[in-house]
Amino acid sequence: MLRIFHNTTYEFIKHWKLAVILTVAFIMAGLVTFGVTGGVNYSIEFTGGTLMQVQFKQVPDVSLVRSTLDKAGITGAEIQQYGAATDYTIRARDEKQVESQAAGAEGVSKQIQAALDGQFGTGNVSILRTEAVGPKVGSELRSGAAMAMLIASLFTLIYLAIRFDWRFGAAAVLATAHDILVTFAFIKLFHIEVSLTVVAAILTLLGYSANDTIIIFDRVRENLKKPHKGLTLGQLLDRSINETLPRSIMTHATVLAATLALLVLAGEVIRPFAWVMAFGVIVATFSSIYVAGPILLWIESKYPRNDDSATALAAKAGKDTTPPST
Incomplete structure (x- = not known):
């Protein structure tokens, strides 16, 4: 069986400041474009x-x-x-x-x-x-697409609230919201036409991003139950990301390969969907490491646990659980 990226010890979390700068810069570029050129480029399906x-x-x-x-x-x-x-x-x-x-x-x-x-x-x-x-159909489709995104976001929020401790859930929700916001900035910056297929890509990204974060947080939760002498939560996050890295690389590479095939070989109709999905795979990978992790560290530093987890022990010992500086 092919084994790649096993037993790695990369330090991901220490680069969180650079990740914040890149994310904020990209989102600001998208907001500036919205201000200069107006709203998104809707397809015939939505405008009539x-x-x-x-x-x-x-x-x-x-x-x-x-x-x-x-x-x-x-x-x-x-x-x-x-x-x-x-x-x-x-x-x-x-x-x-x-x-x-x-x-x-x-x-x-x-x-x-x-x-x-x-x-x-x-x-x-x-x-x-x-x-x-017609204009009435276009208006109804636009309203239906917005409602579909709202309902999907709500059910994702409910699932995360049930699945995790509220600290993990809040971090996962904010990371997923980041992905949607960055994707809209990408759509605007590259003037991608927003159609029903693009809405489908955004909904797919919503689930894909949340699942990617859940995989890592599940491993963090498992590791918190084990004895870790002298480890801060930041170091525990790094360990969890490294342990899930082989699975993440194989999954993302497979999805990205299929998406790139659609981008190159599919027709004009499906190409916007492929663009958004290809970008979404990259963003979901980025946010599950550099957005969800640092947000969890910040929440844990403000609202530490009252149990015997590694986080609580680190807090009681006076160790720094805030995002480390670069």
């Missing part, structure tokens, strides 16, 4: 409108495509190339066009197709995919 993926037989002049749509009454459409030089996506989200979806979901898409056929000739433009969503 029409999305079409088209393929031209020859590389088109984008300005000609835009003027053709403008003449047909499709004003302000977003035209973006993806994949090959002949493949483009067209998004029509003008308020009047979105309202027209309520009358007939295929109305705008047929209008776009007729305009392109008239300009480039019938048969020279292939329609690969069409999505048309």
Whole structure:
């Protein structure tokens, strides 16, 4: 059986200050981007409108495509190339066009197709995919996605509260909240379109991150029951992380490999999901070590235990259980 990273003695927790600086800098960059460019880039599913993926037989002049749509009454459409030089996506989200979806979901898409056929000739433009969503449906989907994230977060909180001592639970919840916040910053910084598949990725990340932290905290809880002469909680955390490192490396590598395969080989529709999942695997690994651990140390220093655990013994002996300096 393959055995990697067994019996390691890496000191993870001592780098907590650097981790805080990196996290705060990344989140601040995301907040600045929100302030400068506005909210997230919602997909047609949430805003309403029409999305079409088209393929031209020859590389088109984008300005000609835009003027053709403008003449047909499709004003302000977003035209973006993806994949090959002949493949483009067209998004029509003008308020009047979105309202027209309520009358007939295929109305705008047929209008776009007729305009392109008239300009480039019938048969020279292939329609690969069409999505048309009315304003009411888009609003309902957006509300449903927000509710799904809220419910998932609530059940995760309840599970952690039942599973762990409140100190561990609070640290795990804050670490998971960190992951969601950093992921939203990533989505904004890299202008990833938020669709139902991206919401699915965020919900998956929510469970994945919590599970990763639970694995480490379970080992910490087991180690607290064993005699550890002269060990502070920080050193006990390092030991627990090292003991779970082989499992973590294999799990994260497997998930990341599958996600990267989707990122490279899957189509345009699934790519935002793959981006968020790939980033989420890295963030979940980071937070379970450098966010959950230091937060637990801080909580334990403020509210020490009244039992015979290693933490309580360290506190009674006057040992420092706060996050160590670098």
